[in-house]
Amino acid sequence: MTFFPSPRSAFLLLVVVVLLGAVGYRSLTSSSSSAADAAPVGDGRLPEGTSVYDEDHAGITELDPDLLRALRQAATDAAGDDVDIVVNSGWRSPSYQKRLLDEAVTKYGSRAEAARWVATPQASPHVAGDAVDVGPTAATTWLAANGARYGLCRIYDNEPWHYELRPEATDQGCPPRYPDPTHDPRTQR
Numbered sequence: 001m002t003f004f005p006s007p008r009s010a011f012l013l014l015v016v017v018v019l020l021g022a023v024g025y026r027s028l029t030s031s032s033s034s035a036a037d038a039a040p041v042g043d044g045r046l047p048e049g050t051s052v053y054d055e056d057h058a059g060i061t062e063l064d065p066d067l068l069r070a071l072r073q074a075a076t077d078a079a080g081d082d083v084d085i086v087v088n089s090g091w092r093s094p095s096y097q098k099r100l101l102d103e104a105v106t107k108y109g110s111r112a113e114a115a116r117w118v119a120t121p122q123a124s125p126h127v128a129g130d131a132v133d134v135g136p137t138a139a140t141t142w143l144a145a146n147g148a149r150y151g152l153c154r155i156y157d158n159e160p161w162h163y164e165l166r167p168e169a170t171d172q173g174c175p176p177r178y179p180d181p182t183h184d185p186r187t188q189r
C-alpha cells in the first residue's frame with residue numbers, strides 16, 4: 001500500500017487540473033468580453049443627454065481639444081440664454097463608425113444613399129475627433145445664430161446638428177456649406 005500517487009496517476013491528475021484551469025479561464029474571459037459589448041463606454045457611443053463637460057466617455061474626451069474648448073465655451077454662454085447644448089455623438093472609434101455605416105446601408109437600402117448621412121471610418125471627421133452632433137433643436141438654433149463667434153460651424157445642409165471647428169470663422173464667418181457629405185472633398189478619400 002502506498003501513500004503517494006504513482007507517477008502515472010500524478011501525471012493524470014496534473015492533466016485534469018490544467019484542463020479545468022483552461023476551461024475556467026476561457027469562461028472568465030468570454031464573460032468579460034460580453035460585458036464589454038454591453039457597456040462600450042470607450043467606442044464613442046454616448047448616453048442620452050451627455051453634457052459637453054463629460055469626462056467619462058471617450059466620445060467626449062477624445063475630441064480635438066480646441067473643438068472641445070470652443071464647444072464648452074459656447075455651451076456656457078448658451079446656458080446664459082437658457083439653452084442646453086448636449087452631445088449626441090462626438091469622437092467615434094473606427095469600428096463604431098463602420099457599424100453605423102453598415103446600419104445606414106441597411107436603413108437606406110444602398111451604399112450610395114447611406115453615404116449622404118454616414119461617412120466611412122477612413123473619411124469621418126467624427127473618427128478624427130473633429131466633429132460633434134449636438135441637440136436638441138434649441139441648441140442647434142442657438143449655434144446657427146452664435147456658433148461662428150466660437151469658430152463652430154455647421155458643415156452640411158442636410159445635417160443641422162453636425163458642427164466642426166473652423167477657427168477662421170471668428171473673423172470671417174463660417175464657410176459655405178456642402179449640400180451633404182458626398183460633396184465634401186474629405187469623403188472622396
Ligand SMILES: [Zn+2]
Binds near residue numbers: 132133159161162163
Ligand atoms: Zn456628425
